[in-house]
Structure formats: C-alpha cells, structure tokens
Amino acid sequence: MCGIVGYVGPKDCSEVLVNALTKLEYRGYDSAGIAVFDNGEIKTVKTKGKLQDLKDKLAEVGTPKGHVGIGHTRWATHGEPSDVNSHPHSGARVTIVHNGIIENYMELKDFLISKGRTFLSDTDTEVVAQLLDYKYNGNPLETIDSVMAELKGSFALGIMFKDFSDRVFAVRRESPLIVGVAEGECFIASDVPAILQYTRDYYLLDHDEIVTLSPDGVSFVDEHLDPIEKELQTADWDMEAAEKGGYPHFMIKEINEQPEAIRTTIMPRIKEGLPFLEECGITTETIKDFKNITIVACGTAMHAGMVGKYVIEDLARVSVNVDIASEFRYRNPIVGEGDLVIIISQSGETADSLAAMRLAKQKGAKTLAIVNAKGSSIAREADMLIYTLAGPEISVPSTKAYITQLSVMYLFAFELALAKETISTAECKRLVSALTKMPEAVQYVIDNCEEICKFVATKLVATDSLLYIGRGLDYALSMEGSLKLKEVSYIHSESYAAGELKHGTISLIDEDVPVIAVATQTGIIPKTISNVVEVKSRGAKVILVCTDACARELKDGVADYVIEIPHTDELLMPITAVVPLQILAYYTSINRGIDPDKPKNLAKSVTVE
Secondary structure, eight states: OOEEEEEESSSHHHHHHHHHTTGGGGGOOOEEEEEEEEEEEEEEEEEEEEEEHHHHHHHOOOOOOEEEEEEEEEOOSSSOOOTSSSEEOOOOOOOEEEEEEEEEEHHHHHHHHHHOOOOOOHHHHHHHHHHHHHOOOOOOHHHHHHHHHOOOOEEEEEEEEOOOOEEEEEEEESSEEEEEETTTTEEEEGGGGGGGTOOOOEEEETTEEEEETTTTEEEEEEETTTOOOOOOOSSSOOOOOSOOOOOOSSHHHHHTTTHHHHHHHHHHGTTTTTEOOGGTTOOOOHHTTTTTEEEEEEEHHHHHHHHHHHHHHHHHEEEEEEHHHHHHHHHHOOTTTTTTEEESSSOOOOOHHHHHHHHHHHOOOOEEEEETTTOHHHHHSSEEEEEEOOOOOOSSSSSSHHHHHHHHHHHHHHHHHHHHTTOOOOHHHHHHHHHHHHHHHHHHHHHHHHHHHHHHHHHHTTEEEEEOOOTTTHHHHHHHHHHHHHHOOOEEEEEGGGGGGGGGGGGSSSSSEEEEEEEEOOHHHHHHHHHHHHHHHHHHHEEEEEHHHHHHHHTTTTEEEEEEOOOGGGHHHHHHHHHHHHHHHHHHHHHHOOOTTSOTTTTTSSOOO
C-alpha cells in the first residue's frame, strides 16, 4: 500500500519523483505529493486525487526545481483523503513521507501538544514529522535513531532536513523500502518498478537501518549508528517486463503471461522427472516427519492454499488446515514442534502473514514461505523458501502470481507424498509430467476461451449480485473466481460449496442472481450438475465452466452458457479452470467502465493490518 520515492542526483528531481510514482500506482492511493529542495528551501506540492491531479497542480503553482527530493502516493488510514492529509508532512525543519501505521501516534501527539506543538492534519505521519523536529539536535542520524526508539508500529520513512539540502535520509521497520543506485545518483522506493527506468541495482534496507543518500552515494548505519556494508542486488527483470507491452491493461497482459510464468517457476525445480527442491531447503529428510501442516495467507494467496490443502491431503495423507493470517495470529493457534506452517504471499511483505509466520516460529513450528518478491521480509525470515518466478505483477488483482503459487503447491505436495511414501516414484513422475504440460494447457484455454468469456461478460454488466458454486477443488477454485470478479467489477459476489445450497443460500436465487458453476472433477460432476439444475429451476441464469467431456454429456437447457476447457489430470484442473474465471472478471470490469488494474480501495501490497 502507498508508495515512497526519493532521489538525489543530477536530473530534474520533480520529474524523476513523478515518473517513479507512476510506477507505484498499482499499490493503491488516493492522494499524491512531492517535496524538493528548491534554492535551499523545501518546496512541497501535494493534492487529493491521482497523479494527474498532482501534475495539474504542479502546472498551476509551479514545479519545484532541484536535484534532491521525496515523493509519496497515499492510501488513507488516519484521516480522510484530502489535500491537507496528503504527504509529504512537515515540522519546521523536517519534511517526511511515510508508509505504515504508527500505533502509538495519539500518545505521542498528546505529548507534543503539551509541548506547544500544533497540528494541521489528522494523520499519524505528521506526528512523526513533528517528533523529528522536536528532537532535532543538528545531527540527522542521532535524531532519527532517537525517534525510532519511541515509535510503535510499522513504518518506512523518507526524510529531508532543512539544514542538509544535498541529501535524503530513510529508515524502515516492517514496511518495505529499497535503495537504488546508479552512476552519480541514488534513490529510495517502496518497490523495484519505481526505479527500473533508471537502474536495476539496489540494496534491501533491513529493519531499523538508516540510509543516507547524498551526491557521494549511499551509506548505511544500524540501530546503534554503526556503519554497515550491504549486498548489492540486481533486478532480474527490466522495464519492458514492467510495462504493458501493447496490452490495454496489465491484468490481461499478466493473464496472457501465465503459461510462461508456470514454465519458469516449475522447470528449474524438476530433475530426472521428480520434484527437486533442495535449493529451497526441502528434501525428503527435512519434510518426511511433519504430521500436521497449516497454510496461512490472505486473499488470493489463501485460495491457493485451499487448493494446496486438497492436493496435500489427497496425495500425502497429511492433515492440513488453512487459516486467514489475520485470524491465525489472534486465536492462539495450536502449532508447535513437529508442525509445518506454510506462508503464501505474493509481496512477501503482507503484514498479517509476516506476523503469523513469526508467531509460528515462536511456537516452535518450522516455516515454509512461498513468495514472489526476492529478498522480502517473509522470504528472509522463513526456514524454507520457494520463490514463485512470476516476474513483476503490476495489476492489483493477482493472476499469474496465483497460478505460480498453485504450481509450487503441486510440486511441494508431490515431494511430500514421495517422502511419506504414499505415492510411488512412478506415480510421482506421472504427476510431474502432467504438471509440465500445464503451460500448453493454459495457453489453449487463453486462445480458445477468451471470446466466449468476453461474450458472457456482457450478460453480467447490470448484475448487482451473483453466486459461484463448486465442490471439492472446484469449490476452492470458485472462491478465487468470486474474489476476482468482486475486486475488479464491484459486483457483490459470493462463493458457496454447491452441496450447501439447500442449507440457506438457495433462498437468494431468482432470475436476478446469476450463478457461475465450476465442474471439473469427474467423480462429483453429477452432484454439481444436480445443484445447477436446482438453481436453474428457480430462475437463475447459469454460466457453467466445465471440461469438454462434461459439456458433451450435458442435457439441453442445463446451463445458459457453457465455457469448455480441456480435461487434464483432475488434480491439476484448478490451473486451467481458473483462467476463464480471470478472463470473465477482466471483461466484466471493462464492460462496466472500471480500470481493472486499479480497483478502488485496494492495494497490491498490504503492509499494515
């Protein structure tokens, strides 16, 4: 959520900051602003709205001219979206931008008011700016260190001191922040895409480390203000990978990138026809004794975990619980030595998931992280780690990150079942071989289902509410389909286990409530179809996503629209079956005039509770 950028270098700072912020729009925001040293004075311009509103205001009031500055896109937490609550915020001698939440800001604010300080905004950020100004002793590093000791919560801060017009300071705790470097210039940013047009080289800032950006380069100190050396990272994707590449939106581009994302994620993890996860810290010896597994995640990642539960339990015969991270961490979960907790997170910075992982480790459980962002907090702190290799995912609704999470869950399930000796080596090889064919299967669905999905989407434009149903793996899949649709179209949508319809939900069904049914599991297709008949007889318009074999057996009139996908290994059907649900959500969003890449109120990386 939110976006921080900062720059020190020879280029026009305002232009760099605004350009960098455009690459962070996917994170979600409702206001934007920049602060630049202009002739030794800090000039701040900020406004409610989008970056175009900021550009308009810069044209109106004048763009700051200078080579040192910070910028921000804010997603409102404390205080409504407004010009005055927008970042940057200032004290008399300090200007800052901030991501995260300061949990004890009211206590600090009361203290500062008692010292005669006055506040213009409702934000926790201004409290930090005023506290920095109050404590300022002429030494920025000592001042920042002193303030950090008083802050509770999560934060990433970009800081400018009026007395130091040639540098920017930054610090982080929980909230992500990177430090980019190039010849004669340096940057701070919330995420790599912000700096890719300038450099691919960057450092990862660790918790409570402070960085100084100056014309001489970057320097780091720890919480004791002792100098430290950092390992330089290089992004393994470039600006072209982070651009739309001719597609109208990132979401449809990323849907089309899924075959390659699957291939890139699984092929390096297969050796002699079997899963090969040693580089991830996973071997037969490290996982064979786990008797209980808990998968913890949020949103789409949690839905990938639901599929993982079905597959692991089916193949490895190990009990698996799936928990929403925000619930797991507050219910005194029963995990400990001998248990495995799997954390799934696209960004690797999801606040609730990170806290859940730390809780699991405190209780003695081993942890496995499945993340897409290299060097992220969850990746660094987990006992075992599998990176999904989806590349940059810019659109807020996750597509290729989800499908690579599924791919990794399958590989892990195969490896665990082999370690538990619940499947033979020959069966494991058969399953791995089937998984390697999934990129082609997904490409087939993209090529052959887009037109029918585009047509069906036109039938949902005026819908206020709809229902997704499925059984088993299809139920887990329908949860993700429902989330995708509500994220990008703002249509109220619920997912329900098809067999539970009679226990209350069927009372909602009439001609104004379409039903999207998923039926890919041969053994239970007849049961799902009977549920389809039930809702159809009550007036519902039915969209059925099913295998081509199922479609051939359907009686006339069972469904209004049928989206056929090729039958593959049944255990792997969620990988192909999710694709038409993604495409359907995308075109429904387009038909309703909504930008699917930037749904209202949502952020790509949720780094606060």
